[in-house]
Amino acid sequence: VTGNVHEPRNYEVLIGTPMDELLKLATPHPDTDGIIMGGPMMGFLVPQPDVPVVKATNCLIAHSDRLFPPKAPEMPCIRCGSCAQACPHELQPFEMYWFSRAKNFGKTQEYHIFDCIECGCCSFVCPSRIPLVQYFRFAKSEIWAREREKNAADQAKERFEFKQLREEREKAEKAEKLAKAAAAQAAKKAAEAAAAAAAGDTAATSPQAADAPAIDAEKAARQAAIQAAMERAKAQREAAQPKNTDNLTPDQQQAAAEIEARRAAARLAVPEAPANEKSE
Ligand code: SF4
Ligand code: SF4
Incomplete structure (x- = not known):
């Protein structure tokens, strides 16, 4: 520490020691107004006096206008x-x-x-x-x-x-x-087609087409079973409910025959109406 001080000397201090504390040891003159870190030619004024000593700090100079005129x-x-x-x-x-x-x-x-x-x-x-x-x-x-x-x-x-x-x-x-995946898929399909052609089984090339007839047959069998069940139910119903034309007396039978004869004669006289008029 040197410059504008009473006792310039060397000090061995720890890195981080504030420079103003170091300067106090050298007893600066009252007109000291700054600290220069470095030599008189290369040194520079530190921005504030309490900055720490660093590894590159080799010299501190107490600054005054008397020593360093503007x-x-x-x-x-x-x-x-x-x-x-x-x-x-x-x-x-x-x-x-x-x-x-x-x-x-x-x-x-x-x-x-x-x-x-x-x-x-x-x-x-x-x-x-x-x-x-x-x-x-x-x-x-x-x-x-x-x-x-x-x-x-x-x-x-x-x-x-x-x-x-x-x-x-x-x-x-x-x-x-x-x-590669597409080529493998194409090769697999080609192999299956070749195998089906060799076996003469054209349905094998189209499993969906093979399944279609089986589905139709199953459907037809189900409908036939339903129809048969309906026929049986109708026969049973007719057997359980006797017609009102059974057990007629001879007079009643003759009257019914006459009525049927007149109905037949009426059907022959009047032409049958068209289907759309029937529905109306
Ligand atoms: S005036 Fe300064 S910078 Fe220019 S030549 Fe002379 S000494 Fe160098
Ligand atoms: S140019 Fe650099 S090395 Fe040369 S005198 Fe100037 S500061 Fe020194």
């Missing part, structure tokens, strides 16, 4: 080349800056932006006070985000194509099964 406003690049001379990786920061600002990330990769170790030397020497490292970080994060999106799209496309392939394969397998 930066002068950024000016346009004059292509002086100072940044390129200061770069330990012999990159061309002003070119990478230009293409990062234009969001031409492909070009930044052509200028080997991922070889930049973000040391901050180029920003430090820049007479135009351009925060070059911030531009490079922005370009790198955008490239990573686009690569993640592209990978996700490629995976989705691959899954979709595999699904289509699987559906087509399942359809083909189903069609093949149906064709």
Whole structure:
């Protein structure tokens, strides 16, 4: 812990320790107004003082305007080349800056932006006070985000194509099964027809046609039995109820004969009415 404090020193603390508690151990000056995590060139102000110490925390600097006066406003690049001379990786920061600002990330990769170790030397020497490292970080994060999106799209496309392939394969397998079943059924029918033809039994080829005569015969037998039963019942009824023409006296028999004779004569005289008039 260093910077705007009375007792700068090293501390061995647990990960998760709040930074403001750590800063209190070093006795900060009253004008301390923030904490920088990292070095004076690469470090950045933490958003609030009670954030925890993490694995990447190597240095805390107590911030004050006296130690870190506000930066002068950024000016346009004059292509002086100072940044390129200061770069330990012999990159061309002003070119990478230009293409990062234009969001031409492909070009930044052509200028080997991922070889930049973000040391901050180029920003430090820049007479135009351009925060070059911030531009490079922005370009790198955008490239990573686009690569993640592209990978996700490629995976989705691959899954979709595999699904289509699987559906087509399942359809083909189903069609093949149906064709095999139909062929087996046709072969079975052909074998049965051949067997029936060989035996000379044409009814065997149509079981329903063979059953039809048997059903008709059964029906006729049932009707004949009903008719016979009705005849027997009628005879029994007639035997049980004697006619009123039985046991007549000779006079009655003669009167009945005369009546029958007149009826016969009347039937001969009057022509028989048509069937439809009878029904009326
Ligand atoms: S040092 Fe700054 S002004 Fe000079 S070329 Fe690099 S970015 Fe441009
Ligand atoms: S921050 Fe990157 S480009 Fe700038 S001097 Fe360091 S390595 Fe070179």
